[in-house]
Amino acid sequence: MSAVLPRERLIVTIARLLEGVRHVAVGASSPIPAAGAMLLRALAERQGKPRVRISILGSREHNFFTNGSAELFDCAGQGRIDAFFLGGGQIDGEANINLVGTGDYPQTPVRWPGSFGSSYLYFVVPRVILFREEHTPRVFVEKVDFVSAPGTSPEGVYRPGGPHTLLTGLGVFSFDKARKRFRLESVHPCHTLAEITAATGFAFDHDADVAQTADPDAETLALLRGRVLTELGETYPEFARQINVDIAGLDLKWAG
Amino acid sequence: MQTHTLDDLARMVPDGAKLALPVDYAGVSMVMTRPLIARGLTGLHVVCLPTGGMQPDMLIGAGCVATIETSAMTLGEAGGAPCFSRAVREGSIRVMDATCPAVHAGFLAAQKGVPFATLRGMIGTDVLANRPDWKVIQNPFSQDPDPIVAIPAIRPDVTIFHCPMADRDGNVWIGRRRELASLAYASERTLVTVERIVDTSLLADEVMAAGVLPALYVEAVAVAPRGAAPIGLWGEYPADMAEIGRYAREARTPEGFRAWLDGADRALEAVS
Numbered sequence: 001m002s003a004v005l006p007r008e009r010l011i012v013t014i015a016r017l018l019e020g021v022r023h024v025a026v027g028a029s030s031p032i033p034a035a036g037a038m039l040l041r042a043l044a045e046r047q048g049k050p051r052v053r054i055s056i057l058g059s060r061e062h063n064f065f066t067n068g069s070a071e072l073f074d075c076a077g078q079g080r081i082d083a084f085f086l087g088g089g090q091i092d093g094e095a096n097i098n099l100v101g102t103g104d105y106p107q108t109p110v111r112w113p114g115s116f117g118s119s120y121l122y123f124v125v126p127r128v129i130l131f132r133e134e135h136t137p138r139v140f141v142e143k144v145d146f147v148s149a150p151g152t153s154p155e156g157v158y159r160p161g162g163p164h165t166l167l168t169g170l171g172v173f174s175f176d177k178a179r180k181r182f183r184l185e186s187v188h189p190c191h192t193l194a195e196i197t198a199a200t201g202f203a204f205d206h207d208a209d210v211a212q213t214a215d216p217d218a219e220t221l222a223l224l225r226g227r228v229l230t231e232l233g234e235t236y237p238e239f240a241r242q243i244n245v246d247i248a249g250l251d252l253k254w255a256g
Numbered sequence: 257m258q259t260h261t262l263d264d265l266a267r268m269v270p271d272g273a274k275l276a277l278p279v280d281y282a283g284v285s286m287v288m289t290r291p292l293i294a295r296g297l298t299g300l301h302v303v304c305l306p307t308g309g310m311q312p313d314m315l316i317g318a319g320c321v322a323t324i325e326t327s328a329m330t331l332g333e334a335g336g337a338p339c340f341s342r343a344v345r346e347g348s349i350r351v352m353d354a355t356c357p358a359v360h361a362g363f364l365a366a367q368k369g370v371p372f373a374t375l376r377g378m379i380g381t382d383v384l385a386n387r388p389d390w391k392v393i394q395n396p397f398s399q400d401p402d403p404i405v406a407i408p409a410i411r412p413d414v415t416i417f418h419c420p421m422a423d424r425d426g427n428v429w430i431g432r433r434r435e436l437a438s439l440a441y442a443s444e445r446t447l448v449t450v451e452r453i454v455d456t457s458l459l460a461d462e463v464m465a466a467g468v469l470p471a472l473y474v475e476a477v478a479v480a481p482r483g484a485a486p487i488g489l490w491g492e493y494p495a496d497m498a499e500i501g502r503y504a505r506e507a508r509t510p511e512g513f514r515a516w517l518d519g520a521d522r523a524l525e526a527v528s
Contacts, residue, residue, distance in 0.1 A: 113328040
């Protein structure tokens with residue numbers, strides 16, 4: 001077994017979190033979620049499981065929509081999209097996300113692009129994976145300054161969708177909708193619970209002895225480094241090139 | 257059909273107009289940005305279907321925009337929209353923050369000639385809390401409490417976009433970029449720039465006809481090869497990321513934005 005890059009571990013974890021999904025949509029400029037979805041598709045094919053469809057927004061190769069940019073949302077509203085990824089400039093302990101800015105709205109001193117489709121997709125896509133590589137107290141705050149999309153809704157509000165998992169550069173959290181609280185499920189290798197606690201602005205549940213995020217088996221890693229990175233290169237050439245350079249560096253380090 | 261100059265098209269946009277613009281990947285008439293700025297337009301209400309990029313950012317930087325209604329403003333991989341962010345910080349524009357499907361719903365209502373369309377989601381967001389023009393209503397078909405958001409029709413005065421071709425009858429070919437049709441259906445007048453004019457009617461061949469926006473919805477057409485540059489046009493040419501990146505850096509200050517505009521003017525004069 002050779003060493004694994006932190007980003008490869010994220011990709012493999014995403015594929016695991018997507019298990020059983022039939023149609024996954026990925027936002028533009030999200031190479032790691034896209035790679036995770038492509039790995040899921042490759043694994044499903046190998047195991048003879050039902051075909052996995054992937055829609056990458058803004059991509060020509062991985063976009064079968066013919067009804068303009070409204071089609072993704074129409075599809076999601078009908079329950080035709082099983083999983084989607086959301087990030088955020090801020091994410092809080094109740095899984096509320098903020099894509100608008102910090103400070104008092106509307107004249108926010110730091111202004112981010114905006115909510116995009118999050119205020120809708122978080123409600124209607126069953127398995128939303130919150131993904132943010134940067135795990136710092138400025139991202140994971142006690143309470144977001146602006147709610148682009150809430151983690152939970154009161155009873156009586158139509159809400160088939162919502163947060164399923166929070167994946168960061170440090171660990172994996174599940175979300176308990178009833179208790180409105182995250183639970184740390186595993187810590188990535190080379191990181192610690194203490195490090196995560198210090199980097200997180202909200203309280204979360206965890207076992208006394210937190211598990212380590214599993215590494216991929218050799219077969220999965222080979223599939224990722226072969227077919228998946230080739231496919232990824234069609235949409236994210238720069239990202240695929242960089243990760244190949246990093247893998248080559250790993251092998252050298254391992255050999256030395 | 258008479259074709260127009262870019263300045264002719266720019267003159268069809270009045271001060272204070274509600275101006276609708278498409279998302280970057282659908283076909284932005286970047287070539288119209290300068291003629292609009294050169295007119296010294298003020299008080300525009302820009303609506304982005306459903307997000308905006310370099311074009312509305314330039315219009316904001318040039319002081320043409322009073323209100324922007326959008327789900328996001330971004331230069332994609334080049335980062336945030338610099339003039340937009342500055343204007344928000346300074347409080348010099350009004351932002352009507354939206355979410356993508358809500359903007360689509362507003363255009364759909366206008367297309368159907370009905371006062372509003374309803375949409376799931378949004379309840380409990382600060383997006384909804386800051387949009388007094390959106391109303392939460394009870395689903396009239398449900399016996400149980402079932403709140404749902406009503407989005408009023410969006411009826412722009414003018415839409416401007418760019419696509420590959422038009423024919424001599426003024427039909428334009430939008431392929432599968434159906435948001436361009438949504439814009440035109442909802443708008444009072446639609447101004448289109450194209451890469452080229454073709455001599456054969458676009459409706460003559462059923463395969464092509466499926467991607468046609470009929471002349472009925474098109475007020476005026478102007479020819480502008482590479483008219484979407486530096487953003488890029490589907491099926492024609494890619495984005496010039498280096499140029500967009502240069503804009504992202506230079507437009508960070510008002511002086512830098514002005515210098516970038518002037519520099520590009522000089523470059524234009526040099527080729528013409």
